[in-house]
Every structure is written in C-alpha cells, then in structure tokens.
Amino acid sequence: MNKSIIHLDNISKTFRVAERGSSSKEVIQSFFKKKYREVNALSNVSFDINEGEIVGYIGPNGARQVHYN
Numbered sequence: 001m002n003k004s005i006i007h008l009d010n011i012s013k014t015f016r017v018a019e020r021g022s023s024s025k026e027v028i029q030s031f032f033k034k035k036y037r038e039v040n041a042l043s044n045v046s047f048d049i050n051e052g053e054i055v056g057y058i059g060p061n062g063a064r065q066v067h068y069n
Contacts, residue, residue: 002050002051002052002053003050003051004048004049004050004051005049005050005051006048006049007048007049008045008046008047008048009046010044010045010046011042011044011045011046012040012042012043012044012045013040013041013042014038014039014040014041015038015039015041016036016037016038016039017036017037017038017039018030018034018035018036019034019035019036019037
C-alpha cells in the first residue's frame with residue numbers, strides 16, 4: 001500500500017487583478033480609482049501524491065520534476 005505524502009482537497013486560489021483602460025483618459029483615471037477583476041487560478045482541485053511517485057510541475061516559467069521518497 002502506498003503512503004500518501006501530499007494530500008490536497010478542494011484547493012482554490014483567486015487573484016485580484018487591476019484593470020487599465022486602453023485610452024489615455026482611462027489609464028490616467030485608473031491611477032485614482034482602480035477597477036479590479038478576479039481571476040481563478042485553481043478551482044476545487046484535489047489530489048494525492050504517494051511515496052515513490054514522480055511529479056512534474058508545468059507553469060509559465062517552465063517545468064520542474066520532483067521525486068518524492
């Protein structure tokens with residue numbers, strides 16, 4: 001039986017991102033009154049990583065491989 005080393009259950013992450021307009025007037029207005037929108041990076045993600053498994057992380061900065069002993 002494999003031993004679970006990492007267990008995630010219903011993980012969510014949301015970022016608040018400031019919006020800027022496309023015109024010069026909208027850009028200047030955004031310095032004084034910011035408008036935000038929410039970006040969901042993760043939504044209800046669940047998984048287990050068991051002892052001895054090899055896992056690869058893929059993201060905007062490339063990939064990384066990790067071996068859990």
